[in-house]
Amino acid sequence: MIGFIVNPASGNGRGGRVWKKLEPELKRRSVPYRAAFTECKGDAVAKTEDMLRRYSLDAVVAVGGDGTVHETVNGMERAGSRDRSGRRPPFGYVPAGSGNDYARACGIPRDPAEALDRLLRELASGREPLSADLLRLEGDGAPAAANSYGFGLDAAVAEAVNRSTGKRLLNRLGLGKLVYLFALLRALVSYRPVRASVTVDGGDTRRFEEVWLIVVANNPCFGGGMRICPGADMRDGRATVCVVSGLGRLGLLCLFPLVFAGRHVGLKSVTLLEGREIEIEAPAGMPVQADGESVRLAAGEAVRTIRVAPGAFMTLG
Template identity: 30%
Template sequence: MEFGVSLIGGEATDGRRPLGSAMGDDVSMTEATNSGNGKVALLANPAAHSGTATRNLDKVRDLLRERCITVELLAADSTAESIRAVAGSTAGRVLVMGGDGTIHLAASVLADTDRVLGILPSGTGDDAARALGLADRDLALQIDRALSEPVPVNLITGAERPVVTSLISGFPVAVNSRANAMRFPRGASRYTIATLLEIPRMVPATYRLTLDGEATELTAAVVVVANTAWFGGGMEICPGADPTDGLMDICVVGDVSRIELLQSFRMVDTGAHVNHPGVSMFRAAEVSLELLEDPGGTGAARDLRADGEAMGAIPPGGHTTVRADQSWLLVAGAST
């Protein structure tokens, strides 16, 4: 996630399974804030989606004021400051204006507490919002959902910070890093351009992947350990991944050529890549990843990213182990 100059101060009819009560229940907007002290904090990333959060900040404050909501504007200039700002706030509900990275930072503080995360999606990818049924672009509807009843969702734990969407290694790390550094184009197409630019440098690496205690060695260009279905700005990398089932979905793109990798990524938008012969899908409650050989030497095979944020690296001679259903997050209005 990038920061600029800081301004951060039963079954449903659509087939989605509701995780909690929806707007329209007999709950007043003020009661739905679920904060014992009646205060809502607002955290906005001014760099998200080329400044969308900054441009909408006054509109959001006006809409909250119309709903008789008292707002605490959180101030921060960096990743660390954002975490400190959320941790230092006494608000029972934190509304986040930004993308997956901003949500990730807030979740690292709010996990396993009775404080509620409200999502006002305004990032480049917005994969967390998409997975939780919160990706509407109507600002008033976003706010109503962010003030509605909270629903618990699972997180992936064991990395540097809890993970909301997915933990990635290999080629997607290089793509994500490249996309975050780009100023143009705007939106999810940035990931497409970054993919094309990074393809010539792609070299598969050898990993030891251990799923619920069963280990296997494999050569892979891509390893994605997912809590939710989407990554990279709307690519359905793990179709059907459910952040409430206590399991992680794992997508491995194996020892494929650059052309095959590009072809498989073109299929990810619809989830059709799961039928590609070079793609393997797994599910597990515990995943351990060890890097055995990195012939490419770019660092992407060892580096880890989650929710668009850097998450350290697989330790040399060691492994990174993550688990599902060991932590939870209260998200306002969520559904899957």
């Protein structure tokens, strides 16, 4: 039996429309399934955990956007990634959001019917699912990340996007990516770069002035297709770190179009690092996001440690 965690509101209602197409196909193929529908932020975490504890599942599948992926994976983390029979079911994804960065990283088709067909074929093949890494931020209650953590401007932009009343309208017009641009332009006016340092695997500490953002990535993309860390691989046991620093607002604005193609790599203002344990020291008020969702850290916390958990879950796709 497959457990589906469906976010009907994702992608301005696309999640609900996608499910209406998937369910008849599941019935046509006589695929046993259970579905749980999210109603508010954080709901997918609880519903995933509950489903794993109540049923013996062949897979847990998120239907929604990257936020749904984020919450479903964290629900699996809370449940120990094991169902009531003690098995460790794999994670699957049918993209139905506006960003779908997890789908890009895994090569999952954007078409829901194709994504479902591929998922069912993989389950029927009997092959062992591939293992995938997770990123874990040290701290009580801090969520894991399937895609990336971001510190600084990108986290401020993510928070603005999630609060945006215009996101729904732009999604309806097929212009959902523009909401990130508008949020970036607004954040550039008020955000102030900071001084920060990064230590990788206990080695030498790198110190940076005028830091705009630090991204610790498990997958190449964030923000709806921006290839911030082109070499990131969720199966290599390592995280890729991208630090953008030492440039003014105009320079930063000129840099962002290059990120969609990964052409920012090699610029003087961009530093890329790799490792299994990343320690970031920055002002306590620096915004933080995990998979595009805002993270609240303990007051006064200035040092953040992120560790890669190799092969923490199994994935279809």
